[in-house]
Amino acid sequence: KQEVTQIPAALSVPEGENLVLNCSFTDSAIYNLQWFRQDPGKGLTSLLLIQSSQREQTSGRLNASLDKSSGRSTLYIAASQPGDSATYLCAVRTTQGGSEKLVFGKGTKLTVNP
């Protein structure tokens, strides 16, 4: 059964710092891996999608990497800002028990302090 783990569960950093969020998954048979941002009480905003054949994707200050063989992904945020404060979720798209779905980690709650 695919399981997704995100470490740390919470992270607090000063503004301007570069930071890395970690995601690991137990089964390498995935279609893709997606990073989302969720603001309190709000929906999920897709940040980056990495296909299983890719190694990384970049968007602005965000860079996500994927090492499928080791079951790991990282989300790198450069020059963090208070507006980056949110919960970041990683999810792998997979087929499990005949059901096609996203399997989510429980998220990392990021606080960027001014």
Add this chain to the structure above:
Amino acid sequence: EAQVTQNPRYLITVTGKKLTVTCSQNMNHEYMSWYRQDPGLGLRQIYYSMNVEVTDKGDVPEGYKVSRKEKRNFPLILESPSPNQTSLYFCASSLTSGATIQYFGAGTRLSVL
């Protein structure tokens, strides 16, 4: 604007009173799904649909029904809601199954008293 729209955004109801949460997407996506999000449990899939008239159970389907009569709509039906269905619900869609990006609605916060 490409979007997934859920209604209502907030709903308070009582045990046993049937309700429907609507979900509509304007991107001509084939794949749609429903998730619920609970503290400490994260997001879990309830049902999904690969295309019109094709639906299947996810991880936590008990107490829920869905239908997919049209490509754009995928309503979630609670025939007899119970307090353990109090949760934050999300609808999502993607162009196809497999290696395509999923787009999420803004969420429906449901409280069952």
